[in-house]
Amino acid sequence: xxxxxxxxxxxxxxxxxxxxxxxxxxxxxxxxxxxxxxxxxxxxxxxxxxxxxxxxxxxxxxxxxxxxxxxxxxxxxxxxxxxxxxxxxxxxxxxxxxxxxxxxxxxxxxxxxxxxxxxxxxxxxxxxxxxxxxxxxxxxxxxxxxxxxxxxxxxxxxxxxxxxxxxxxxxxxxxxxxxxxxxxxxxxxxxxxxxxxxxxxxxxxxxxxxxxxxxxxxxxxxxxxxxxxxxxxxxxxxxxxxxxxxxxxxxxxxxxxxxxxxxxxxxxxxxxxxxxxxxxxxxxxxxxxxxxxxxxxxxxxxxxxxxxxxxxxxxxxxxxxxxxxxxxxxxxxxxxxxxxxxxxxxxxxxxxxxxxxxxxxxxxxxxxxxxxxxxxxxxxxxxxxxxxxxxxxxxxxxxxxxxxxxxxxxxxxxxxxxxxxxxxxxxxxxxxxxxxxxxxxxxxxxxxxxxxxxxxxxxxxxxxxxxxxxxxxxxxxxxxxxxxxxxxxxxxxxxxxxxxxxxxxxxxxxxxxxxxxxxxxxxxxxxxxxxxxxxxxxxxxxxxxxxxxxxxxxxxxxxxxxxxxxxxxxxxxxxxxxxxxxxxxxxxxxxxxxxxxxxxxxxxxxxxxxxxxxxxxxxxxxxxxxxxxxxxxxxxxxxxxxxxxxxxxxxxxxxxxxxxxxxxxxxxxxxxxxxxxxxxxxxxxxxxxxxxxxxxxxxxxxxxxxxxxxxxxxxxxxxxxxxxxxxxxxxxxxxxxxxxxxxxxxxxxxxxxxxxxxxxxxxxxxxxxxxxxxxxxxxxxxxxxxxxxxxxxxxxxxxxxxxxxxxxxxxxxxxxxxxxxxxxxxxxxxxxxxxxxxxxxxxxxxxxxxxxxxxxxxxxxxxxxxxxxxxxxxxxxxxxxxxxxxx
Numbered sequence: 070x071x072x073x074x075x076x077x078x079x080x081x082x083x084x085x086x087x088x089x090x091x092x093x094x095x096x097x098x099x100x101x102x103x104x105x106x107x108x109x110x111x112x113x114x115x116x117x118x119x120x121x122x123x124x125x126x127x128x129x130x131x132x133x134x135x136x137x138x139x140x141x142x143x144x145x146x147x148x149x150x151x152x153x154x155x156x157x158x159x160x161x162x163x164x165x166x167x168x169x170x171x172x173x174x175x176x177x178x179x180x181x182x183x184x185x186x187x188x189x190x191x192x193x194x195x196x197x198x199x200x201x202x203x204x205x206x207x208x209x210x211x212x213x214x215x216x217x218x219x220x221x222x223x224x225x226x227x228x229x230x231x232x233x234x235x236x237x238x239x240x241x242x243x244x245x246x247x248x249x250x251x252x253x254x255x256x257x258x259x260x261x262x263x264x265x266x267x268x269x270x271x272x273x274x275x276x277x278x279x280x281x282x283x284x285x286x287x288x289x290x291x292x293x294x295x296x297x298x299x300x301x302x303x304x305x306x307x308x309x310x311x312x313x314x315x316x317x318x319x320x321x322x323x324x325x326x327x328x329x330x331x332x333x334x335x336x337x338x339x340x341x342x343x344x345x346x347x348x349x350x351x352x353x354x355x356x357x358x359x360x361x362x363x364x365x366x367x368x369x370x371x372x373x374x375x376x377x378x379x380x381x382x383x384x385x386x387x388x389x390x391x392x393x394x395x396x397x398x399x400x401x402x403x404x405x406x407x408x409x410x411x412x413x414x415x416x417x418x419x420x421x422x423x424x425x426x427x428x429x430x431x432x433x434x435x436x437x438x439x440x441x442x443x444x445x446x447x448x449x450x451x452x453x454x455x456x457x458x459x460x461x462x463x464x465x466x467x468x469x470x471x472x473x474x475x476x477x478x479x480x481x482x483x484x485x486x487x488x489x490x491x492x493x494x495x496x497x498x499x500x501x502x503x504x505x506x507x508x509x510x511x512x513x514x515x516x517x518x519x520x521x522x523x524x525x526x527x528x529x530x531x532x533x534x535x536x537x538x539x540x541x542x543x544x545x546x547x548x549x550x551x552x553x554x555x556x557x558x559x560x561x562x563x564x565x566x567x568x569x570x571x572x573x574x575x576x577x578x579x580x581x582x583x584x585x586x587x588x589x590x591x592x593x594x595x596x597x598x599x600x601x602x603x604x605x606x607x608x609x610x611x612x613x614x615x616x617x618x619x620x621x622x623x624x625x626x627x628x629x630x631x632x633x634x635x636x637x638x639x640x641x642x643x644x645x646x647x648x649x650x651x652x653x654x655x656x657x658x659x660x661x662x663x664x665x666x667x668x669x670x671x672x673x674x675x676x677x678x679x680x681x682x683x684x685x686x687x688x689x690x691x692x693x694x695x696x697x698x699x700x701x702x703x704x705x706x707x708x709x710x711x712x713x714x715x716x717x718x719x720x721x722x723x724x725x726x727x728x729x730x731x732x733x734x735x736x737x738x739x740x741x742x743x744x745x746x747x748x749x750x751x752x753x754x755x756x757x758x759x760x761x762x763x764x765x766x767x768x769x770x771x772x773x774x775x776x777x778x779x780x781x782x783x784x785x786x787x788x789x790x791x792x793x794x795x796x797x798x799x800x801x802x803x804x805x806x807x808x809x810x811x812x813x814x815x816x817x818x819x820x821x822x823x824x825x826x827x828x829x830x831x832x833x834x835x836x837x838x839x840x841x842x843x844x845x846x847x848x849x850x851x852x853x854x855x856x857x858x859x860x861x862x863x864x865x866x867x868x869x870x871x872x873x874x875x876x877x878x879x880x881x882x883x884x885x886x887x888x889x890x891x892x893x894x895x896x897x898x899x900x901x902x903x904x905x906x907x908x909x910x911x912x913x914x915x916x917x918x919x920x921x922x923x924x925x926x927x928x929x930x931x932x933x934x935x936x937x938x939x940x941x942x943x944x945x946x947x948x949x950x951x952x953x954x955x956x
Contacts, residue, residue, distance in 0.1 A: 091122040095175040096490055097131075098583075101165040103483045104347055109162040110480055111262065111288040114487040115146060115668045116157055116175065117499030123154040128177040131161055139173065140186040140289075142261040146667055147734065150790040155499055158670040160262045162186075162290070163485055173487070188290040189260035199253070201263055206292040206468055208285075215248040215267050215283060217328075221468045223292050228415050228468040230333025230437065238271045238279070238300070239325040241451045246271035248281045256672065261289045266672075271300075278304055279321050279454070284672070293467040293478070298443070299459050299600070299673075300326060305609035306456030306633075311649025312640075313618075313633030316378030319456025325446035330419070330466060332437045334412025340434050341411070341418075344391065344404040346482055355393050358408070358434040361447050362389040362425045365538035366402030372536040374562045376629055380638075383450035389425065405482050408432040410439055414471040420481040422463040426543045426593075441466075444540070455631070457606035460540055461596065461673065486585050494580040500664070501785055502897040506581040509896040513870050518578065518889045520880045522586040528882065529590065535562045541631060544597030546571065550831065550881035551624055562627045565882055566620040566634075567598050572661025574889030576668065581893065588668075595665045599673045601632050603680070604652050611694050612706055615684045616652025624827075654688070654707050654721040655772075657681055659731040666735070675735065682732025685725045686744050691924040705923025708748050711769045716921045717762050718807070720772035722752045723779040730779075730786060745783065746796045752776065754918035755802035759810045767824045773807070774838045778891075780804050781845030788906050798909035801849050808846035808858055815839055817868040819875070833872035834884035837891045840866035844898050848906050859902070866895045 095116060101107055123129065131141040142160035149155045165171050188204020198219055199210045209220040216235050221228045238246040250269040257264040268282040280303050286295040306319040332338070337354040344360060364370040366388030375382045391399040403425040409418030419441045424430050431445035443462045444452050454460065465481040491505035509515060521528045531547040532538065545564050552561035565571075572591050579587035607614045619634040621627045625648075628636030635649045659678050666674035689707035691697060696704075710719025729745035732738065753776070764770045780800055787797045817836050822828035840862045847858035869888070873879045898904060 091119075091177075093118070093122050093175070093177050095493055097159075097173040097175060097487045098170060098489070099163050099165050099173070099485050099487050100170040100585075101167055101485070103480065104167050105479055106167045107163060107165045107480060107485060109164055109290065110485055111160070111291065112163050112485050112487050113158065113160050113262065113670055115666075115670055116159060116489055117494060117497035117667070118154045118157060119497045120149040120155070121151055121153050123157070123177050124152065126154060126157060128179055129157065129159075130176055130178050131159070132174045132176065133164075134171050134173070140261060141175075142259040144257065144259070144670070146670065156667040159487075160259065162261070162288075163487070165485065186260055186289045190258075190263045190287060190289050192255065192258060192263060199255075199265065201265070201287045203287055203292070204290050208287060208294060210253075210265060210267075210285065211250075212253055213250055215250055215269065215281070217267075217283070217285060217296065218330075223415075223468050223470055226415065226470060227333055228417065229331060231331040232329065232438070234328070234330040236298070236328055237326070238323055239327075239446065241322055241324050243324070244273065246273050246279075248272075248283075256284065257286075263287045278302070279323075292469055293465055295463065295465055296328075297461055297463050298328075299461040300444075300454065301459035301605060302454040302456055303606055303608065304456040305606045305614075308633075308651065310637075311651060312630065312635050312637045313455075313651070314378070314629040314637050315453050315455060315631060316629065317456060320453045322451045322453055323444065324451050325442065326444040326452075327440050327442040328419075328464065328466075330417055330439045330441075332410055332412055332415060332417050332439065334410075334415055334437055336412070336436070338434070338437050339411045340409070342391075342406060342408045342432075344389065344399070344401065344406045346405050346479060350407075355434060356436065357392075357394050359392040359447075360389065360404060360406045360408065360432045361392070361445065362404050362428045362430045363448065364388065364428055365536050366425060367533050367536050367538065369533060369536040369560065372562070373559060374535045374537070374542065374627070375539060377450055378453060378629060380629060383448065385449055406432055407479060407481075408434065408439065409467070410434055410437065411471065412437060416467075416469040416471065418467040418469070418478055420465045420478065422465075422482070423543065426538055427462065427540045428538065429540075455633070457604040457609070459600050459605050461600050462540075486588065488579075488583060488585070488588075491581050491583055499667070500577060500580060501782075502894040503577060503580060504893070504896045504900055506578070506583075508900060509581070509893075510899070511866075511870070511892070511895060513874065514866075514888060514892050514895070517870065517873065517879065518574075518885060518892065521575070521885055521889065522584065522590065526880065531882070535560050537564075541601060542597075544593035544595075545601075545632065546594060546882055546886075548620060548882055550829065550878070550883040551621065553829070553878060553881070563621040563625075564627055564632045565886075566602050566618060566632055566656070567594065567658050567661065568620045568656065568883065569886050569890055570658035570661045571886040571889060572598065572658070573664055574661075574886060574891075574893075576661060576664045577893055578889060591661070591665070592669075595662060595671075595674060598662065599677045603677060609651075611690075612688055612704075613651040614687075615680050616688070617657045617681060617684075618652055619650070619656045622648070652684075654685070654725045655710060655719075657685070657724040657728050659728045663731045663735060678728075678731055678735050682728045682735075682741055685728050686740065689725075689744075689748075696925045696928075700924045702922070702924040705921070705926070708751055708921070709923070710772060713923065714926065716752055716923070718753050718773040718776035719770070720775040722748055723772070723776035726776075726783065727779045730783060734786070749780065749783065749796070749800055749803075751921050753780070753803045753807070755799060755806050755915050757806075757918040759807065764810075765814070765824075767818065767821055768826055771818075771835065774835075774842055777804060777807055777842045778838055778845070781842070781848075784845070784849065784906065793907060793910045795913055798911075798913045799915055801906075801909065802915065804842075804846055805850060805854075808843060808850075809854075811839065811842065812857060812861060815865075817865065817872055819868075819872040830873055830876035830878045830881065830884050831887070833869055833876070834887040836865050836869035836872065837888060837895075840864075840869065841891055841894050844894060847898075848904055851905070851908075855905075859898070862895070862898065866892070 126143040131139045144158040146156040191202045193200040207222045249272045252268040256266040265285045280301040284297040304319040340355045341350045364384040388402040389404040429448040431442035433440040548563035548565040551563035555561040575591035625639035628638030630636035662674045707725040708716045708722040710721035729741045733741040818832035843858045843862035
């Protein structure tokens with residue numbers, strides 16, 4: 070809804086009475102914490118705009134703390150229903166004194182004089198290459214092989230010499246493969262930032278079964294490039310028996326992946342390097358220098374979390390070593406190095422982001438060649454990339470003349486993080502129900518969620534327990550709740566895989582509080598999820614292709630299944646009839662990745678959300694797959710929960726609908742919204758007999774409240790889009806129908822723990838969801854019923870927090886995530902007790918509930934029914950020819 074005049078004045082917005090346009094003034098704060106003066110450092114940040122305030126991104130201007138106009142590049146990420154800007158991606162170059170904070174402001178001015186960058190990026194295409202000229206440096210990118218550069222010139226002087234630059238993948242037999250390009254496009258092309266996306270296959274005389282894609286980002290007036298490189302195994306894993314251990318036939322093995330860049334210069338070559346932030350550079354003439362991080366350097370650096378396909382941990386030593394001409398001159402635990410070489414007035418320098426966290430890694434100088442080894446051959450084992458797995462690394466390369474100060478590139482390791490105020494984020498309403506943290510009075514709740522980033526057992530601290538580091542693990546949360554009751558000298562290894570979407574909860578808390586610790590924690594997790602937790606293949610069964618892997622199965626160790634839930638090493642603890650599986654609709658979380666995209670413009674997150682929404686559509690499509698020859702009904706895989714035969718309200722359907730809603734918000738594809746509405750009609754009805762759902766079976770039916778939360782989110786989208794139609798009325802009536810039932814039947818989970826298999830602290834944490842359902846229901850109700858719903862919302866929120874605190878295990882990962890993701894809504898309704906949604910414009914006849922039978926369900930029941938099932942199958946086979954194609 071449009072913001073009131075009074076609210077605009079409060080939020081730094083005012084109404085221009087002459088033009089009837091809303092003027093905005095959005096603050097952007099930048100804090101320098103590294104102790105280095107920043108001068109025109111490129112920054113990229115996503116900022117929300119209140120509805121109906123900005124319709125043309127060209128209206129936006131940026132001013133510094135002296136009210137001077139600063140060059141600004143603007144890209145719209147999403148729009149409100151009225152076509153005004155909702156999220157916008159801003160690029161600019163910031164200057165901040167060391168250990169200081171400064172403020173920029175974004176305003177909308179139609180007739181303002183805009184500052185133009187003196188060196189805007191220019192791009193030229195030839196038949197063989199693309200030339201990106203930043204005004205200071207010109208980068209020539211080959212269109213056939215990602216070297217990545219044929220030529221780099223700084224102020225007209227060629228920097229590369231000899232072999233130039235190369236990217237090489239080496240297999241276990243020493244055979245080298247270069248990245249052959251199949252597609253190259255300018256993904257972003259603006260005056261301040263340009264991003265080139267390159268895709269292809271690693272090859273030499275024959276193609277290797279491994280793909281790559283890379284994004285090269287260039288900045289106006291800068292002599293460096295940011296390079297994101299992703300190595301991807303497109304094969305399907307074989308996963309016999311639903312077990313996903315490494316050593317699988319679908320894996321690829323290799324020994325090294327390195328970027329080589331050769332300096333055009335004569336000997337002697339001067340090397341400059343350090344291994345810690347703010348450490349003075351060592352400057353000397355070396356023939357060879359090697360900085361190698363073998364393991365995390367942490368106290369549990371040899372944890373069996375790092376076991377290879379043979380169950381062995383192959384780390385050689387704790388931390389890093391520096392060698393000069395083959396002799397070790399320094400050792401340490403965790404390196405954050407910078408390395409560069411100089412000769413004849415020219416220089417090269419390189420940085421790998423997350424160097425020690427994503428071990429093993431090597432920075433290396435050999436004569437006039439600088440090598441950044443993302444998977445270094447120094448490690449005493451081959452690397453295994455599982456079927457459908459990928460890994461992305463980010464590195465920076467600087468090309469300079471002698472007059473440039475290479476010591477200033479330390480900021481590559483600690484970039485500025487622009488952020489607006491919690492008040493601005495809240496009143497933009499781009500994130501529903503967000504309120505500034507300093508206005509939240511629920512102190513016990515806040516204290517619980519703060520344990521994720523404060524105290525002596527933060528989520529980062531918990532990484533150390535199982536050494537959740539290395540290229541495959543870094544960013545993951547430790548599922549310590551699974552280790553309760555574990556005995557033994559070795560820690561219990563279990564991976565969380567973003568269950569219940571802590572990415573979203575953490576980013577919301579970042580926006581509410583302004584504390585960057587939340588952002589960095591969730592950025593690491595988002596990057597991990599995008600690469601490791603999603604199954605990046607289309608060569609497996611339709612149910613699995615592109616899906617999202619479960620967390621490590623409950624109360625079993627990860628074994629050698631890494632982040633893929635089910636390991637052969639845990640078969641002894643579970644029945645083989647119920648153990649094993651793959652990606653599932655019940656573990657499909659997209660909202661955090663969507664929010665991360667809006668805040669950063671990270672296209673990997675964009676592609677992940679789009680892919681997971683497409684997965685929902687594809688997995689439910691009965692017109693594909695082998696069974697289509699017999700039956701074209703929807704498969705039901707998008708809507709089932711716990712059992713293939715249950716298609717009522719549950720988290721399976723809820724997560725599917727949520728992914729579709731996020732995909733719709735991202736891309737405005739109508740088929741996503743239509744599919745979501747189809748699943749709603751399939752799973753719930755305003756007049757159904759709720760008693761037949763058996764919702765008192767807490768163990769297997771508890772997640773109907775997840776579905777109702779997503780139904781509330783759907784209704785919010787309908788209100789935002791001004792779509793007061795049949796489905797709005799249908800969903801609203803269904804929500805109120807269930808909320809009324811909950812008033813009579815729901816009690817805090819702590820009172821019914823005798824009905825669950827394992828009475829853990831997670832159950833009372835789940836009660837916060839009931840509070841949210843009642844708040845949604847109150848928003849869509851009137852009179853005494855609304856008051857009852859609000860009272861119940863307050864009751865279950867307080868019960869959730871107090872009952873959770875009664876458990877000594879209240880601060881384990883899972884319960885904290887549940888509060889983090891679901892608890893912030895309470896503060897909003899406390900501050901806005903009169904929040905109400907519009908009533909339906911008309912009365913609809915919703916008819917009677919219709920049963921849903923998924924594709925070939927009769928076949929799945931044969932095993933359960935025995936002889937009777939075979940008879941049913943014969944009858945089924947005689948009629949399938951008459952079943953129409955599913956829509």
